[in-house]
Structures are given as C-alpha cells and as structure tokens.
Amino acid sequence: MGERFLMKGNEALAEAAIQAGCRHFFGYPITPQTELAAYMSKRMPKVGGTYLQAESELAAANMVLGCSSAGCRAMTSSSSPGISLKTEAISYMAGSDVPALIINVQRGGPGLGGIQPSQADYWQATKATGHGDFQILVFAPATVQEMVNLVGKAFDLGDKYRMPAMILADGMLGQMMEPVEIPDGSDLKLPEKPWATNGHQNKREHNIINSLYLTPQALEKLVKERFERYEIIKKNEQMAEEYLTEDADIIVVAYGASARVSHSAVDLARAQGIRAGLIRPITLWPFPTDALQKAAQTAKKFLCVEMSMGQMIDDVKLSINCSKPVAFYGRTGGMIPTPEEVLDEIIKLGGEK
Amino acid sequence: MAVVFEKPHALTSAPFHYCPGCTHGIIHRLVAEVIDELGVEGKTVGVSPVGCAVMNYDYFNCDMVEAPHGRAPAVATGLKRAKPDNVIFTYQGDGDLAAIGTAETVHSATRGENITVIFVNNTIYGMTGGQMAPTSLPGQVTQTTPYGRDVNTAGYPVRVCEMLSTLDGVALAQRVAVDCVKNINVAKKAIKKAFQNQIDGKGFSIVEVLSTCPTNWGLSPVEALDWLREKMIPYYPLGVYKDEEKGARLK
Amino acid sequence: MSTNYNMILAGFGGQGILFAGKVIAYAGLMEDKEISWLPSYGPEMRGGTANCSVCISDKAIGSPLVTAPNALIAMNLPSFDKFIDTVVPGGTVVVDSFLIDKKVDREDVKAFYVPATKLAEENGLKGLANIILVGKLFKELGFCSEESLYKAIEKCVPARKANMLELNKKAIKIGMEQ
Numbered sequence: 001m002g003e004r005f006l007m008k009g010n011e012a013l014a015e016a017a018i019q020a021g022c023r024h025f026f027g028y029p030i031t032p033q034t035e036l037a038a039y040m041s042k043r044m045p046k047v048g049g050t051y052l053q054a055e056s057e058l059a060a061a062n063m064v065l066g067c068s069s070a071g072c073r074a075m076t077s078s079s080s081p082g083i084s085l086k087t088e089a090i091s092y093m094a095g096s097d098v099p100a101l102i103i104n105v106q107r108g109g110p111g112l113g114g115i116q117p118s119q120a121d122y123w124q125a126t127k128a129t130g131h132g133d134f135q136i137l138v139f140a141p142a143t144v145q146e147m148v149n150l151v152g153k154a155f156d157l158g159d160k161y162r163m164p165a166m167i168l169a170d171g172m173l174g175q176m177m178e179p180v181e182i183p184d185g186s187d188l189k190l191p192e193k194p195w196a197t198n199g200h201q202n203k204r205e206h207n208i209i210n211s212l213y214l215t216p217q218a219l220e221k222l223v224k225e226r227f228e229r230y231e232i233i234k235k236n237e238q239m240a241e242e243y244l245t246e247d248a249d250i251i252v253v254a255y256g257a258s259a260r261v262s263h264s265a266v267d268l269a270r271a272q273g274i275r276a277g278l279i280r281p282i283t284l285w286p287f288p289t290d291a292l293q294k295a296a297q298t299a300k301k302f303l304c305v306e307m308s309m310g311q312m313i314d315d316v317k318l319s320i321n322c323s324k325p326v327a328f329y330g331r332t333g334g335m336i337p338t339p340e341e342v343l344d345e346i347i348k349l350g351g352e353k
Numbered sequence: 354m355a356v357v358f359e360k361p362h363a364l365t366s367a368p369f370h371y372c373p374g375c376t377h378g379i380i381h382r383l384v385a386e387v388i389d390e391l392g393v394e395g396k397t398v399g400v401s402p403v404g405c406a407v408m409n410y411d412y413f414n415c416d417m418v419e420a421p422h423g424r425a426p427a428v429a430t431g432l433k434r435a436k437p438d439n440v441i442f443t444y445q446g447d448g449d450l451a452a453i454g455t456a457e458t459v460h461s462a463t464r465g466e467n468i469t470v471i472f473v474n475n476t477i478y479g480m481t482g483g484q485m486a487p488t489s490l491p492g493q494v495t496q497t498t499p500y501g502r503d504v505n506t507a508g509y510p511v512r513v514c515e516m517l518s519t520l521d522g523v524a525l526a527q528r529v530a531v532d533c534v535k536n537i538n539v540a541k542k543a544i545k546k547a548f549q550n551q552i553d554g555k556g557f558s559i560v561e562v563l564s565t566c567p568t569n570w571g572l573s574p575v576e577a578l579d580w581l582r583e584k585m586i587p588y589y590p591l592g593v594y595k596d597e598e599k600g601a602r603l604k
Numbered sequence: 605m606s607t608n609y610n611m612i613l614a615g616f617g618g619q620g621i622l623f624a625g626k627v628i629a630y631a632g633l634m635e636d637k638e639i640s641w642l643p644s645y646g647p648e649m650r651g652g653t654a655n656c657s658v659c660i661s662d663k664a665i666g667s668p669l670v671t672a673p674n675a676l677i678a679m680n681l682p683s684f685d686k687f688i689d690t691v692v693p694g695g696t697v698v699v700d701s702f703l704i705d706k707k708v709d710r711e712d713v714k715a716f717y718v719p720a721t722k723l724a725e726e727n728g729l730k731g732l733a734n735i736i737l738v739g740k741l742f743k744e745l746g747f748c749s750e751e752s753l754y755k756a757i758e759k760c761v762p763a764r765k766a767n768m769l770e771l772n773k774k775a776i777k778i779g780m781e782q
Contacts, residue, residue, distance in 0.1 A: 005759070006629055006641065024434055032645055050434045054427065055460035062424035062457070066431025069418045070398070070439075074431065092421050115646045176668045177626070177641040179633050197416035197432070199396035199439045206365075208410045210401075210419040257667070264666025336669050 004179040009144045009169060010035035012180050013103055014043065016151035017075055019185030022101070023049035024074040026063040028056060030082045031115045032171035033105035037077065057082040061089030061102070068093065068100045069209040071196030073155050077103035079171070080121050081112060083129075090164050091130025095211030097195070097226070099158035101151070102136075103167045105174035108334035116334025117171035117257055122311035125168045126285045133223050135230050137165035137237070138284040140255040144178035150282070152183065159191050161233055168284060170307065172257045172336065233286050240288035241280040242295070244270065248277030250349050251295050253316050254305040255281045258337060262305045265342035276346050284312070289319040296320040301349050305342055306330045361385035363394045367411045374567035374574025377406055379531045380473060380540075381413070384444070387545045388415065391552065397440040398432050400425040404446035405479040423454025426461035429468045440551055442469040448478045451487040451511045458513070465522030465556040465599035469547045472513060475564040476585065483569030487511045490588055495569070510588065514561050518594035521602055524556035526594040530563040530586065532578045539591075546596075556599025563589060607637055607662050609747050610670040612687050613734075614655035615679025615700075620734035623760065624677065625656035627738055627772075630756035631748040632660035640668035653682050660747055675745060677737045679703060679720075698741050700733060716740055718782045724775065732775040739779020 007015070014036045017025070025044060027037035037053070044051035050067075054060035060076045067074035078086060083104045093100050106121050108114035125138045139154050141147040147169060154165035197207045213219035241259075244266060245251055254262040259280040269276035279295055281288045296302075302324055304313040310328045317326050329345040331337045360366070363385035371377045388394050397415040401407055403422035410417035420428040425443035433441045450458050450472050461468065477495055478484040484497040488510045492501040514526040525547055529540035540562055547558035563585050565577040572580055611628065615621045622643050632639035642657040657670035674695040678684040684704050691697055693712040702719035718740050720733035729736070735757075742753055757772045 004633065006626065006633060006639075024431070026431065052430070052434065055456050058424065059427040059430075059457050059460065062421060062427035063431035063434070065420070065424075066400070066418060066428035066433075067435040068431070069428070070432050070435035072435040074435070088421050089424070096419070171645070172642065172669065175643055175645050177629060178665075178668075179639060197398050197418050198436055199398060200394075200416055202395040206414050207416045208419070209417070210410055212407060212419055260665070261667045263664065267663075267666075336667060338671055339666055 004181050006177045007144060007180045008035055008175060008177050009147050010105065010174040011039045012144045012148050012182070013077070013151055013167065013169070014039040015182050016148040017101065017155070018043055018047055018049070019183055019188075020073065020152040020155045021185060021188050021190050022073040022075050022155065023047065024067045024072050025050065026052050026054050026060040026067070026074065026076045028054050028060050028078065028082060030079045032107060032117075032174050033077050033079045033103065035174070036103065036105070057085035058088060061086035064100045065089045065093050065098060068098045069096075069196065070198045071193040073101070073190065075101035075103065077105065079105045079107045080109050080118070083121060083124065087124070087130035090136065091132050091134065092211050093164045094130070094134035094136060095132060096209045097162040098164070098209060099162055100164045101154050101158060101167070102164060103169065106168065106170040108332065114334040115171065117307060117336060118332065118334055119170055119256060119258060119307035120309075120311070120332060121168065122284065122306070122308060125166055126287070126315070129166070134226065135285055136163060137161070137233070138168050139165065140168050140282060140284050141173060142256050142259045142280060144173065144176065144180045146282075147173060148180055148182055157237060159193070161229055162195075168256065170257050237283060238286050238288040238290055239282035240291040241282060242291060243278040243280070245277035245279060245295050245299070247275055248295075248298070249275045249300045250303060250346055251277045251279055251299040251301075252303045252305055252342065252346070253279045253281070253292070253312070255284060255312065258305045258307050261337050261339055262342050264339035265346060268339055268343045269346045274346060281312070287315045287319060292316060292319040296323050299324060302326040303345055303349060304328050305337060307336065308332050361389045363388035363414050365412055365414050369412060370408065371405065372568045374565060374577055375405070376531045376562070376564040377473065379537060380471065380562050380564065381409060383531075383537070383541045383544050384442070384471060385413065386541065387548050390545065391548055393440045393548070393552070396438065397442065400429045400432070400441070400443040402443070402445040402449040404449050406444055406446060406473065407480065409444055423449050423452070424457055425449065425454065426457040426466065426468065426470065430461055430466050433466065433468050437467075440469070440548065442471060442548070444471045445473070446479065447472070447474045447476065447486045447488040451513050459517070459520070462517050462557045462559070463520045463522045467551050467554055467556060469551050470557070470559040471544065471547075472559055472561040473564045474513070474561055474589065475566040476510075477566050477569045479566050479569055483566070490584055512589060514559065514594040517559060522557050522599050523559070523595050524550045524599050525558035525560070525596050527559075527596070528561040528563065528589060528591050528594070530581060530591055532563070532565075532581050536591070561589075563591070607660055607747070609658070609660040609675055609745070610673050611658045611675040611677070612655055612670050612673040612690070613658065613677040614653065614683030614687055615734075617654040619654070619679050620731060621654045621679065622656050624734040624738050625658045627735065627753070627756050627760050628658050628660070628747065630759045631752045634752035634755045635748050637661060638663060638665050640665045642668040653680070653686070655683060655687075675741060677741060679734065679737070681706065696741065696744050698737050698744070700737060714744070716744060716782070718779065720779070723778055727774070727778060729771055729775050729778070732771060735772050735775035736779040739776035740782050742776070743780040743782070
C-alpha cells in the first residue's frame with residue numbers, strides 16, 4: 001500500500017484523472033470546483049499534458065468533444081450552473097458515441113443559486129444532461145478515496161461503452177480533505193480507439209464523428225441500438241453499498257454527502273436498538289435497482305435522504321415498484337442535513353426497537 | 354486519353370446537395386485541392402459546422418467531426434491539442450462563426466490556436482430558410498427582416514476579418530470571393546496559405562470567402578454573383594487584413 | 605478509550621486557520637485515525653471570517669461538517685460569537701485572548717485563554733498564533749501523541765520553507781506551556 005496523504009476532493013479528482021491517463025483538461029472557473037482546475041494547471045505541464053482555460057463552459061465542453069474525438073482521454077469540470085452550459089456538448093457526445101469525463105461539484109440552485117454543497121442536479125445528471133434520448137454514466141462518490149477510484153472507473157467504462165461519464169460530487173466532497181491513496185498509472189494501457197478522428201494516415205476510410213441523421217428511420221435505428229447498449233450497462237454496471245440492510249426494517253437510501261450523514265444516522269438508530277440500514281447508490285445511472293429490489297423483500301419502509309427537494313426518490317420508488325412506502329427527508333439550497341435530523345425521520349417512520 | 358480535369362482525392366464521390374449557383378461547391382473543391390497539393394489528407398481532420406455545409410463530413414475524404422452550432426473552433430482546439438501534428442480545419446458559415454460562435458471564434462483566434470478556419474459569408478442563414486445573419490447588409494431583405502435590415506433595431510453587420518485582425522494570435526485574416534476565375538485563384542492561394550501557416554506553426558488563420566445564396570436571396574445564380582459584386586464587396590472589401598506570424602507585433 | 609474529536613477552528617482569513625486545521629488533521633492521520641478536514645469557502649474567505657471543521661475518529665466519519673464541536677479554537681470575536689453556543693457540554697474552547705476581549709459565559713465548557721497573537725509577536729513567531737493555539741489545545745486534549753504532532757507539522761510545512769519548521773515547533777511548545 002502506498003502512503004496515504006491528505007488531499008482535497010477536487011485535487012484528488014484531478015490527480016486521479018492524470019493517473020488514469022487523462023492528459024487534456026479544458027476548464028472554466030467556478031466555485032466550488034476551482035481547485036480542480038488550479039491543480040490541473042499546475043500538474044498538466046509537468047506530465048506533458050494540456051491545461052486550457054476556455055472562454056466559457058460551452059467552449060470547454062466542446063474542446064473535450066474535439067479532444068475525445070481524436071481518441072484522447074479528455075475531461076472538463078464545473079459546478080451546477082456551468083454544467084447546464086456543458087449539456088450541449090454532452091448531448092452531442094452521447095449522440096456521436098464519444099466518451100468523456102465530466103465532473104459536477106454540485107452547488108445549490110436553481111439559477112446562480114448558492115455555492116454551498118447540494119445534490120439538486122440529480123435529475124439533470126441522470127435524466128436529461130442535454131436534449132434527446134440518451135443516458136450518461138453517473139457515479140456518486142461519498143469519500144475522497146472513492147472519488148479517486150471512480151475517476152478511473154468512469155474513464156474505463158466511458159471508453160468501453162463509448163459514452164460520456166459524469167462524477168456527480170458536491171461542494172462538500174470537493175472541498176474536504178481526507179486521507180487518500182492515489183494509484184500509480186504509469187503502467188496504464190489505454191484501449192485502442194479505431195473510431196477516432198485522428199487522421200486516417202491513408203490507411204483506412206475516413207472516420208466521421210457525427211450526431212446528425214436526417215432520415216428518421218436511420219436515427220431511430222441508431223438510438224435503439226444505443227439503448228440496447230444501455231440495457232447491457234444496466235445489467236452489468238450497477239454499484240451500491242449496503243450497510244446493515246439484512247435485518248433492517250427501515251432502509252435509508254442516500255448517495256454522496258447525504259449518505260455520509262445517513263450512515264451516521266443509521267449508527268445512531270442502531271445504538272437505540274432501531275433496525276435501520278443504508279443503501280448507498282454509487283452508480284446513479286445505471287441506478288442500483290437490484291440492491292433496492294432485494295432490500296424491498298425484507299425491509300418495511302424506505303427513507304430517501306437527499307440534499308434537494310427530492311429527486312432520486314423517484315428512482316427509489318420505481319426500483320421497488322412502490323411495493324413499500326418510501327418517505328423523504330431533504331435539505332436544499334446548500335444546507336447539509338445532520339445525522340440527528342435523519343435519525344428523527346427514522347424514528348418518525350416508527351422504527352421498532 | 355489525357356486527364357485534364359478530375360476530382361481532388363480529398364473529396365469523396367458523394368454528390369453535393371447544394372442549390373444551383375451556391376458557391377459552397379467551389380469552396381469545398383478549393384479546400385480539397387489544397388489538402389491534395391500539401392499532401393496532408395492522412396493527417397487532416399475537418400470540423401463541419403451547423404448550416405448548409407453541415408453534411409460536408411460526407412464530402413471530405415479526411416477524418417471529420419460534426420460540431421454543435423458555432424463551436425467548431427472549440428472542437429478544433431480539442432482536436433489540435435490532442436494531436437498537434439495533425440492539420441485541423443473548420444468550415445463555417447456566417448451564422449455559425451459570427452453569431453452563435455463569436456466567442457469561440459474570437460478566443461481561438463486570440464489564443465493563436467494553430468488551426469485553419471474557412472469562413473463562408475453569404476449574408477444569410479441558408480439552411481433554415483433565409484433569416485437575417487450577423488453579416489446581412491443594412492437594408493437587406495430576409496425572412497426575419499421583411500422590411501430590410503434596420504440598423505436602428507437590428508444593428509450593423511460584423512466585419513469578421515477586420516475585427517480579428519486586431520488580435521495578436523492571428524497569423525492570417527484575408528477576405529476573398531469566388532465570383533470569377535481571377536478571384537477563385539486568389540481564394541485558393543489564400544486557403545493554401547492558411548493551411549501552410551498551420552503546418553509552419555504560425556497561428557490562427559482565417560479565410561473569409563464571400564459566397565452567394567441565390568435561393569434565399571431570391572435571385573438567379575448570375576444575378577446573385579452581380580449582387581455579391583455590387584452590394585457585398587463594397588461593404589466587405591476583399592484583401593489581406595493581417596499576414597504575419599502570431600505575436601509578431603509584440604516583438 | 606475511543607477517539608472522537610469534532611473540532612472547529614475559526615478566525616479571520618489570513619490567520620492560518622485552515623493551516624492549523626490541516627496540522628491537526630495530519631496528526632490524526634499519523635496515528636491511522638479516520639480524519640476529515642472541511643473548510644468554509646466562497647466570498648467569506650476573502651478577508652471575512654474563515655473556519656474549518658476537523659474530525660478525528662476511530663470510526664468512519666459521517667458528515668465532515670461539524671455543527672456540534674467538542675473543541676473550538678476561536679481567533680476573532682465574530683467567530684467566537686458564532687460558534688461558542690454550538691460547543692457541546694464538556695467541550696474545550698481555546699480563545700486568543702489578545703484578540704478577543706470577552707470571556708465564555710458558559711459553565712459547562714472548559715475555556716482557556718491564551719494571548720496567542722501577542723505571544724507570537726514577542727517570540728519572533730509572527731503569523732504563528734494559530735499554531736500556539738494548536739499547542740494549547742493539544743496540551744488540554746492530547747488528541748494525538750506529541751511525536752505525531754511534530755510529524756504532522758513536517759507534513760504541512762512545504763520543503764521550500766524549511767526554516768518555518770522549527771518556528772512552528774517552537775510555537776507548539778509555547779502553546780503547551782500556557
């Protein structure tokens with residue numbers, strides 16, 4: 001095991017990307033993700049990479065489109081309002097089967113909102129990261145170490161399935177420091193990308209990266225093929241952490257920062273003899289339906305905890321076909337729930353001692 | 354039998370979809386001839402715009418990427434930073450380059466991004482059916498300026514080459530036309546220079562090509578060429594606005 | 605005995621609040637504890653108040669945002685006023701009494717007054733009042749071993765500022781003497 005050291009989540013995301021073979025970062029300043037870009041500006045020149053501060057989030061995301069089209073591992077990062085601007089390029093990348101990594105260090109919204117941590121972009125990340133029929137991979141780390149681990153995973157799966165991937169973090173995870181171990185990526189072998197527009201060298205037909213299909217039959221066929229791929233991803237790539245769920249009457253469902261709080265709340269409940277457990281989705285798309293369905297066979301009630309007015313709760317209900325009651329507790333606007341607040345909700349649901 | 358005229362290798366065999374009298378075809382051919390002459394097709398990647406030329410990824414034989422509207426210079430920046438030895442060009446219309454993509458245009462230029470931009474200015478949004486463009490002339494009737502472009506409400510046209518020539522990142526800013534053989538020859542030389550500049554690492558090079566849109570102007574192809582000469586060229590004078598290595602003025 | 609420290613360090617931007625928090629966090633890391641460090645951020649960091657939450661625990665840390673600290677270091681009056689009532693009963697409060705002309709009016713917390721900014725000036729440790737206060741908190745709580753604390757300082761002082769190393773250690777010692 002390598003040495004553990006303290007790193008901010010934002011910086012850990014950046015270093016993990018470099019270790020995952022990313023040599024091209026295109027950014028635009030926004031709180032609370034700025035340390036990520038600043039770290040890249042310091043590190044990229046030292047590893048022969050590119051750090052480019054674009055004129056806007058629109059431009060940055062489209063630079064990623066170009067760079068990924070050439071076959072490189074490219075990324076951009078922002079926070080909520082900036083992600084809205086990046087959705088243009090994300091939709092085009094999804095429609096052109098181009099992988100990329102987009103990081104959202106969420107803050108409160110809507111509009112300019114606030115700068116404190118939030119999870120109010122769940123719908124945007126999992127349902128509509130732009131116009132059109134498409135999905136992107138969405139990963140929700142809950143610790144700085146997991147941020148590191150999921151960056152590599154996001155690049156790998158993005159390349160494997162040829163689609164954009166997002167790390168959905170928040171201001172708390174981005175700003176906090178925790179002990180972390182960064183994998184050494186020096187022996188990394190990156191996959192071949194025969195589809196890339198990197199110059200045909202007079203050795204093959206020309207490659208085209210494109211999302212325009214003026215014949216509806218052709219576009220429908222392509223979108224359907226893409227959704228067949230999505231089904232494979234849903235089957236194979238779900239990730240969730242289950243904590244004390246086996247005998248739990250009440251299962252809290254929470255991701256990212258709110259899962260940390262909920263984990264403490266479950267411990268408090270258990271200390272009072274309440275049989276509570278936690279399911280922490282790690283992939284938000286594909287949503288870990290399997291884990292929830294399994295839990296629904298034994299649990300009596302679910303409590304969805306989010307730093308929003310309730311967005312993931314829809315997926316929780318759908319996953320279990322509303323077979324059990326699903327309650328909600330959330331704080332929004334940059335407020336972080338406390339373990340005691342969540343415990344109160346567990347008790348309100350009649351957690352049995 | 355001696356071959357006296359043939360299709361450049363850098364063009365595919367796909368027939369162009371452009372309207373009769375539209376000069377996109379000529380400009381495509383000039384770009385393809387330059388790619389052939391410089392022998393760079395294998396390492397060239399083109400970026401298609403949104404607009405009438407959106408499907409030119411089917412026409413050029415090099416690798417192609419279709420960009421969102423206006424973002425071609427950003428996409429080109431990504432392609433170039435990924436593979437600096439490759440030759441990257443964008444092909445954009447006036448709505449794409451000078452309206453929705455103004456920020457990307459100006460900032461790729463001022464960064465001295467080592468790319469080649471072919472800018473086709475026909476003073477109108479062609480694909481969507483002839484709306485006012487940022488380059489529509491004062492008084493010009495379009496679908497969205499039915500009484501003629503009123504500069505008091507719709508403002509004035511953008512002179513792109515003049516504007517970009519003030520930026521130190523720009524190596525070449527030249528306006529040409531393809532209305533006659535003489536001008537076509539000048540245009541080809543300019544396009545070749547814009548590609549050669551990139552190969553030589555000189556910086557951002559843009560060639561603005563004044564073009565016709567007979568369909569949306571409501572003119573015959575011949576009348577359209579006359580309109581280009583009589584109306585457009587006086588507002589958009591042909592010529593070289595900047596021709597020096599990027600940053601030369603700072604030395 | 606299980607370790608569970610939830611600390612808040614607070615003061616003006618520029619007093620080294622975040623750095624002091626980082627030293628404490630690293631000290632926990634040296635002993636293989638679970639730790640977290642969370643700063644306040646945004647406009648308030650530009651000359652206004654700055655604070656950070658530090659947790660050291662045997663168990664995985666839930667929310668790194670400390671809302672009920674069992675230890676508080678306060679380096680200016682606004683921070684003192686903001687956080688003093690959030691300290692849990694039995695908690696420890698260390699106040700820079702040179703900058704804060706106010707006493708803790710709670711009976712249920714242990715309050716210590718150290719004129720850290722003045723001590724720093726007098727001992728040629730300008731800018732290290734923060735570390736003097738860390739030294740005092742360490743003396744009162746013993747949140748790690750003394751060795752770990754010095755190791756943490758070595759981790760936090762950049763190599764190019766090696767001369768700062770001894771000054772920081774001296775600041776800890778002065779804090780411990782209070």
